[in-house]
Amino acid sequence: MEMLTSMTLASMWSTIINAFAGWIVNYGWAIIVFTIVLKLILSPLDILQRVSSQKQARVMGAMQPELDEIKKKYANNPEKMNAEQNKLYQKYNSNLKGVCLPMLISLIVTLVVFFTLYSSIRSLGNEKLYETYRSLDTTYIEASANVEESWSEDEKNEYIALAVQEKYDEQSRENSWLWVKNVWKADTNTSQFVDFEDYWNYLESNELTAGSTKEEAQARHEFIVSTIVGDSSDNNGYFILIILCALVSFLSQFISTKLLNGKGQKINTMNKVMMAIIPISMLIFAYTSNVVFTLYIITNSLMTTIISTIISLIMRRMNKGKTDKEIILKKKNVEIMEYSRNYKK
Numbered sequence: 001m002e003m004l005t006s007m008t009l010a011s012m013w014s015t016i017i018n019a020f021a022g023w024i025v026n027y028g029w030a031i032i033v034f035t036i037v038l039k040l041i042l043s044p045l046d047i048l049q050r051v052s053s054q055k056q057a058r059v060m061g062a063m064q065p066e067l068d069e070i071k072k073k074y075a076n077n078p079e080k081m082n083a084e085q086n087k088l089y090q091k092y093n094s095n096l097k098g099v100c101l102p103m104l105i106s107l108i109v110t111l112v113v114f115f116t117l118y119s120s121i122r123s124l125g126n127e128k129l130y131e132t133y134r135s136l137d138t139t140y141i142e143a144s145a146n147v148e149e150s151w152s153e154d155e156k157n158e159y160i161a162l163a164v165q166e167k168y169d170e171q172s173r174e175n176s177w178l179w180v181k182n183v184w185k186a187d188t189n190t191s192q193f194v195d196f197e198d199y200w201n202y203l204e205s206n207e208l209t210a211g212s213t214k215e216e217a218q219a220r221h222e223f224i225v226s227t228i229v230g231d232s233s234d235n236n237g238y239f240i241l242i243i244l245c246a247l248v249s250f251l252s253q254f255i256s257t258k259l260l261n262g263k264g265q266k267i268n269t270m271n272k273v274m275m276a277i278i279p280i281s282m283l284i285f286a287y288t289s290n291v292v293f294t295l296y297i298i299t300n301s302l303m304t305t306i307i308s309t310i311i312s313l314i315m316r317r318m319n320k321g322k323t324d325k326e327i328i329l330k331k332k333n334v335e336i337m338e339y340s341r342n343y344k345k
Contacts, residue, residue, distance in 0.1 A: 009112070013120035017292075021174065027128075027184075028177025031121075031292045035299040042109065043307055049106035050256075050311050063088060118285070118293060125184040125290040130202050132171050132184070133194045133224075139167040140220050161227040168228050180237045183291040187237030196221045241294045245286040245301075250279040252301040256308045 020030040039046075066088055074081035143163035147156045177183050182192040194202075196218055203217060212220075225234065253275045282301075286294040 009116040010120035010123065013117050014124045017121070017124065025173060026177065027174055027292055028180070028295060031295045032299050035296050036303060038113070039300060039303040039307070042113070045102075045106050045109060046304070046307055047311060049102040050308060051315065052102045117296060118289070121290065121293045121296070125292060128175070129182075129184045129194050130199065132175060132182075133199060134202075135171065136164055136167055136224050137199075137217075137220055139163050140224060157223075160223070164224055164227050177291060177295075179240065180291050182236055183295075185236045185290055186287060187241040187291050187294060188239055188287070189235040189237075191225075191234045192236040193221075193225055193234075237291070241291060241298065242283065242286040245294050245297050246279045246283040248298050248301045249282040250275060252305045252308075253278050255305050 017027075017030060017034055020034045021027045024030045024033060067085065070081060070084045070088065074084060140160055140163070143160040144156075147159055151159070172181075175182050175184060180187055185192055199221065200214060200217060203212070253271075257271045257275065282297050286297060
């Protein structure tokens with residue numbers, strides 16, 4: 001059932017991404033717009049989790065001096081320490097379950113979206129990679145069938161090359177993005193074209209070229225690549241998006257953590273570890289994935305940073321003039337929360 005659901009989601013993402021590309025006519029820009037829309041749709045859940053976390057962070061900041069005092073006072077009496085800590089949590093109305101539940105839901109949704117999108121874009125990328133080269137291969141075959149017998153060998157090659165180049169230029173409107181030649185490959189020094197051996201294994205499904213020998217197919221591959229690349233480099237990219245992906249992921253984690261902790265509060269060990277692990281993980285994903293998924297990671301990280309900053313600014317404005325300390329008064333099962341204010345003597 002879980003596998004079926006994952007496959008259904010992956011298929012759904014492919015359909016939606018293709019729809020965006022059909023509207024925008026470029027897969028690079030399409031995934032950016034798609035990611036922004038998706039992030040805005042999921043933002044209520046993200047807002048709930050971050051508001052809850054920031055409130056808890058404020059409570060913990062106010063409680064910390066008293067917690068430190070309890071730990072110091074009852075260092076040799078664990079039972080008494082736990083009892084006093086529980087009293088303190090009740091005093092400040094600290095509800096860890098209320099924080100963990102939104103965080104858990106948000107984490108599950110984030111992971112499901114991330115990995116199903118990864119699977120979908122990876123599958124879509126392989127399909128598009130073969131499809132785009134297959135159309136060039138087919139164009140070569142069709143152009144070869146239309147050459148005149150009276151033409152010289154150079155004229156035949158020039159005619160075929162022109163047809164292949166026109167087809168490639170048509171594909172580039174969909175599959176190139178800024179400096180990247182093919183968004184279905186990584187932004188590295190890899191070739192923009194599918195490897196011939198991989199294409200040869202795929203070739204059986206191509207009716208027009210099913211009768212080709214391996215030598216004929218390889219000759220076409222070499223002709224197509226040399227026609228399009230010429231004397232220039234065949235590098236698909238320059239590692240720019242991969243480096244940018246790691247930097248943006250780190251900045252997103254750093255800014256979100258600083259906003260959550262608040263001014264003057266130190267970043268704990270767990271958050272420091274996450275600030276290292278997540279950017280490294282995203283770097284690996286970007287290096288091993290195609291440009292479309294890398295653009296998703298970058299755009300998603302930027303949107304997360306923007307949303308976190310907006311939430312933080314709104315909460316600061318709402319709590320302007322108030323201290324972090326919350327005093328909870330319980331009367332007849334009704335909790336009355338009031339914030340102690342700073343007054344100048």
